[in-house]
Amino acid sequence: MKKLGCLLAAVILAGLAILGWFGWGWWGSSEVEEEVAFIVPSGSSVTSVAQKLEEEDLIASADAFLLRAKILGSSDPIKAGEFLLPAGASGAKILGTFQHGDVIRRFVTIPEGTPSAIVHDILMAEELLVGEIPVPEEGSVLPESYDFERGEDRVTVLARMQRAMDEVIAELWPNRTQRTVVDTPEEAVILASIVEKETGVPEERRMVAGLYSNRIRQDIMLQADPTIIYPITGGRPLGRRIRQSEIQAINDYNTYSMVGLPRGPITNPGKESIAAVLDPEDTDAVYMVADGSGGHEFNSTLQGHNEAVERWFALRRERGEM
Template identity: 55%
Template sequence: MIRKRLFVTALIALLLTACSGGAPRDTVVVIPQGTSVAKAGEILEESGAVSASSFRNQARFFGSSAPIKPGEYKIEEGMGAGDILRLLQSGKTIQRIVMIPQGMPSIMVWDRLMAEKRLTGTIPVPAEGSILPDSYAFTTGESRAAVVKRMQTAMDKAFAELWAKRSPRTAAKDRNEAITLASIVEKETSVAGERRIVAGVYTNRLATGMRLQADPTIIYPITKGKPLGRRILRSEITAVNDYNTYAMIGLPKGPIANPGKASIAAVLDPQPNEYLYFVAKGDGGHMFARTLAEHNANVQKWYQLRRDRGEM
């Protein structure tokens, strides 16, 4: 009888300990991979959320056998040890976001990931054109290599789906050609409605043996895709290398950026048109022409607009 009373007394004390109080304030904790219940309790106590003993007791006597999952968690004010245990077992971590815009070159993707202090580890610059532009969630302590792998897996999946639906009109014979041409389209226009038109222009040029003459392909071997920050030099226009489409016929040897799905779709299903030329018209869009005479007239309009703006 005495033992039974002692057991009940101990159980009541344990329940009071487990249920007493809660986190005094909102706080964030990071639970590393392979963290034990005891270690998680220490982390929680150090953060001021709950005592380590309360957390261990809750886990030992009332918790499920589900493992604690790694990641970054927000402990809200008032949460008790049991609530916190269930949260850590749920894997409902804080989701941080890294955003990769369409047309961002891999060197700038690398810069962005290396600058994110919540990520760990080092990575090489990803292969150009291997990253799918999008917003990606990550948790504090996750490796940069794991984030890059998700980005590249997303590109593999997206490209496979788009390639399966490609039009006979496309000039791309394989993935490298498709991503390369899409990266040029991505750099040439930011207007969604123009992507298939621009893709049609380049498809026509490739079909007739004309040079693509895309300015971004001049810049890429100089800066690896970063902004040039000045006007292109005459010597750079005539430079012979694996990318400069002013000095070569056909596509560069590889992509000059990471194109988005819309630009990839555009080169795999280009607009059937007769355009061979285009020039900016001052509002972000372009004027398209079938003949050199039409194009030259459009260029003069563009020059006049720039003169009116005081740019020339």
């Protein structure tokens, strides 16, 4: 009887030891020595993920992981994406991360006023994206920061950028005021692209929009320098001063040789520039010139404008720029 009791106690202790070992292998032990990113491919099963974890030396055994996951883990489905596994992550922590953790989101930023040729360059230079894209239609992309997942297709990210522009136009267009001179959303984007390129001062956008709106109403040429450059470079920097022959060039963009809007946008305008042309400043200004501080001086008369130009030239001579 005493021997039977000792045997029973030994069996219980052995069982407890096995259970402890089994549980420790799930909740306690870890092969993850330092924080690491792990990708769960789309359509993966727990089995395929366990094999991938073993191949990357993040678990000791795929079979042991699967057995413990089946008995001790949740039956919730795993998600595809890139996950961050912390140093010391146990099997339970790893499975929980794939089931309920946040996918790592990365960001690509398109600054306001970025032309489509450079949008293309930015997306193609992002090494964590895949696939090819054409240069998007000018004015179709909303400048903003966009999140993406490692391995996401560039076509998908670009479509998200273009959908965002469509949504902004749909949001802003119904709220346009009577001061706007644009008759269609397409014209709004064209004029907004000029405003975007003509001022780097956010507070000036509505004023610049008001000035150009006045010129359109009065059939005065817009004379916006960026419209000279666009057909030459396709939106890329010119890298030199504009030539007199280029100022006089006749084409569908150069607003020094035509009245009204160019045939299309010259860049991708931001939301605030679009809002500015739909609600321009109530002003009588039709002239502007740089004021030396990054902004502009606005005038309603040619005499006032010429005086402002002289002040600008004097400042440039003082700076040694002329």
